[in-house]
Amino acid sequence: MQTWMEGYESDVEYTTGYYREQEPNFLSLCAATHGIQTLDLDKPFTYLELGCGYGMTSLVMAANYPHAQFIAVDFNPTHIAQAQSLASEAGLTNITFLEKSFAQLNTEPHSIPDCDFIALHGIFTWVSDENRQHIVDICERHLKAGGIVYNSYNAKPGWSMAEPIQKLLYATSKQFSGSSLERFDQSVKLIQQLQTVKPRFFATNEAVIQKRLEGLVAKDRHYLVHEYLHEGWRAFYFTEIANWLRQAKLEFIGGAVPTDALIRTQLTPATDKLLAQIHDNDTRELYLDIIKNTVFRRDIFSRGVIGRLDQNARVRWFNESQWMLAKPARFDDEAFNFKPALNKDLYRSLIDHLAAGVCSFSTLANGKNRRDTVNALLQLYQANMITPYYANTAHSVMRFNQAMIKRNQPLIALPHSRSSLRLKTFDAQFYINAIKLNTQDATKIAQAVFQELESKQMTITHKGETLSGIAMKNHLANLATKWHSDILPILKQGGAI
Ligand SMILES: C[S@@+](CC[C@H](N)C(=O)[O-])C[C@H]1O[C@@H](n2cnc3c(N)ncnc32)[C@H](O)[C@@H]1O
Numbered sequence: 001m002q003t004w005m006e007g008y009e010s011d012v013e014y015t016t017g018y019y020r021e022q023e024p025n026f027l028s029l030c031a032a033t034h035g036i037q038t039l040d041l042d043k044p045f046t047y048l049e050l051g052c053g054y055g056m057t058s059l060v061m062a063a064n065y066p067h068a069q070f071i072a073v074d075f076n077p078t079h080i081a082q083a084q085s086l087a088s089e090a091g092l093t094n095i096t097f098l099e100k101s102f103a104q105l106n107t108e109p110h111s112i113p114d115c116d117f118i119a120l121h122g123i124f125t126w127v128s129d130e131n132r133q134h135i136v137d138i139c140e141r142h143l144k145a146g147g148i149v150y151n152s153y154n155a156k157p158g159w160s161m162a163e164p165i166q167k168l169l170y171a172t173s174k175q176f177s178g179s180s181l182e183r184f185d186q187s188v189k190l191i192q193q194l195q196t197v198k199p200r201f202f203a204t205n206e207a208v209i210q211k212r213l214e215g216l217v218a219k220d221r222h223y224l225v226h227e228y229l230h231e232g233w234r235a236f237y238f239t240e241i242a243n244w245l246r247q248a249k250l251e252f253i254g255g256a257v258p259t260d261a262l263i264r265t266q267l268t269p270a271t272d273k274l275l276a277q278i279h280d281n282d283t284r285e286l287y288l289d290i291i292k293n294t295v296f297r298r299d300i301f302s303r304g305v306i307g308r309l310d311q312n313a314r315v316r317w318f319n320e321s322q323w324m325l326a327k328p329a330r331f332d333d334e335a336f337n338f339k340p341a342l343n344k345d346l347y348r349s350l351i352d353h354l355a356a357g358v359c360s361f362s363t364l365a366n367g368k369n370r371r372d373t374v375n376a377l378l379q380l381y382q383a384n385m386i387t388p389y390y391a392n393t394a395h396s397v398m399r400f401n402q403a404m405i406k407r408n409q410p411l412i413a414l415p416h417s418r419s420s421l422r423l424k425t426f427d428a429q430f431y432i433n434a435i436k437l438n439t440q441d442a443t444k445i446a447q448a449v450f451q452e453l454e455s456k457q458m459t460i461t462h463k464g465e466t467l468s469g470i471a472m473k474n475h476l477a478n479l480a481t482k483w484h485s486d487i488l489p490i491l492k493q494g495g496a497i
Contacts, residue, residue: 018056045069075099113142122152162212401413
C-alpha cells in the first residue's frame with residue numbers, strides 16, 4: 001500500500017455507481033417530508049462531494065444543474081483523471097475535480113469554497129478515525145449556515161454479527177503479498193476453510209454469516225476490496241455518528257429515504273408507546289435501528305435550518321408537484337409490496353396515469369384519499385418507479401449523454417427529473433442514433449444500428465445464439481420497437497431528447 005492511501009486499500013479502482021440520494025432535489029424532498037425547508041434549488045448553489053470515486057454522481061448532477069457549482073474530491077489520481085476527462089469531453093464547465101486527500105483540503109482550505117451541500121456516500125465507514133475527523137473539520141469549515149450534509153455508512157446493530165467477517169478478511173489479507181485483489185481472494189479461501197471447521201460463532205449467527213460469505217464470492221471483487229479491506233473499517237451506531245457531526249454544529253434531520261417519515265408515523269401502537277418514553281432524539285433513533293435491525297444508514301444532517309415546514313407548507317409542496325415515470329411501467333402487482341401496504345389499486349392507478357404522460361398531483365389525487373396518494377407517491381418514488389418532474393429546466397444534456405455512452409457508461413442525465421436513467425446497451429445505441437439522425441422513427445434507428453454493426457462485422461449474442469444478417473436485423477427491429485414504446489417516452493419527458 002502506498003503512503004497516500006492512508007490505510008484505505010486503493011490499488012484497485014472502485015466500481016462506478018450513481019447514488020440518487022446525493023441529488024439536491026432528492027435530499028430537499030426528503031428534508032421536506034421531515035418538515036425541514038432547504039434552499040431554492042432553481043437558484044445557484046455550491047455542492048461538494050467528498051470521496052467521489054469516478055465522479056459519476058457529481059457528473060450527472062452537474063449536467064442536470066447547470067446553474068450550480070460542483071466540486072468533487074478524491075485522492076485516487078485514476079478516478080480524478082477519468083472524471084476530468086469525461087467532464088471536458090461532455091463540455092461541463094460547472095464541475096471541478098480535485099485530486100486531494102481530506103487532510104489536504106484542511107491544510108489548503110482555499111482550495112474549496114463555502115458550500116450549500118456536502119455529500120459523502122460510502123466513505124465514513126471505510127476511512128480512518130483521523131480522516132473522519134478531517135471530514136468533520138471540512139464540514140465545520142466549509143458548510144454554510146442552513147447547509148445540508150448527506151452521509152451514508154454501515155450501521156449497527158445490522159452489522160454487529162457480520163463485523164467479525166470484515167475483521168477476519170482484513171487481518172488475513174495482511175499475511176499475503178500481491179495486489180489487494182489477490183490478497184482478498186486468498187483471504188476468502190481461508191475463511192471458507194474456517195467455515196468447514198464449524199466455528200461456534202458462525203453456528204450461533206448462521207443466517208447472517210452465511211449471507212455475508214455468499215456475498216464474498218457473488219459480488220464484484222473491486223467493490224468487495226473497497227468494502228472490506230480497510231484498516232479503519234467501522235460500522236456505527238447512529239448516536240456515534242451524531243456525536244461526530246455535532247462538532248460541526250450539525251443536527252440530524254432524518255433519513256435520505258422518501259418513505260422514512262411515513263414509516264415513522266406508521267409504527268405499531270406498542271412501538272409508539274415505547275418510543276414516547278425516550279426523550280432524546282438520538283437515543284430514539286438508536287431504538288429505531290434496533291427495532292428495524294438497520295444495516296446501512298443514509299442520513300441528512302443540517303447546520304441550522306432555513307425554515308420549518310408546517311402541515312400547510314407540505315400540502316402546498318405536493319399540490320404544486322408534478323410526476324413522471326422513472327422507468328418503463330411494466331410492473332406487476334407484486335412490485336407494489338411496500339410496507340406499510342396501501343391498496344394495490346391505488347399504486348396501479350397512479351402508474352397507469354403516469355404511463356400516459358407527466359401528471360400533476362391534483363390529477364393523480366383526483367377522487368382519491370389525499371394522504372394515501374401522497375404516501376403512495378413517496379413509496380413509488382422510493383422504489384425508483386416514478387420521480388418528480390421539474391418542468392422549468394430546459395437546457396440540453398445531449399452532449400453529456402453522448403459522452404457518457406461513448407465511454408461505455410450508459411448512465412444518462414434527465415434534466416426534467418434532475419435525475420438519471422441507466423440504459424441497456426442497445427437502448428443507448430438507439431438513443432445515440434435518434435440524436436445523430438434527428439429522428440424518433442424506430443425503423444430508421446434500428447436500420448442505422450444494424451448497418452453500423454454490419455460495417456464493423458459484429459454480431460449479436462441473444463439467448464446463447466449468435467445472430468447476424470437478417471436475424472440480427474429482425475432482432476434489432478424488435479428491440480427498437482420496444483425502445484420506442486418504453487424508453488423514448490421517458491427520454492422525452494425527462495428532457496434527454
Ligand atoms: C467506497 S469508495 C466510494 C466512492 C463513491 N462515493 C461511490 O459511492 O461510488 C470511497 C472513495 O473515497 C476515496 N477516498 C478514501 N479515502 C480518502 C481520503 N482520505 N481522501 C480523499 N479520498 C479518499 C477513495 O479513493 C474512493 O474513491
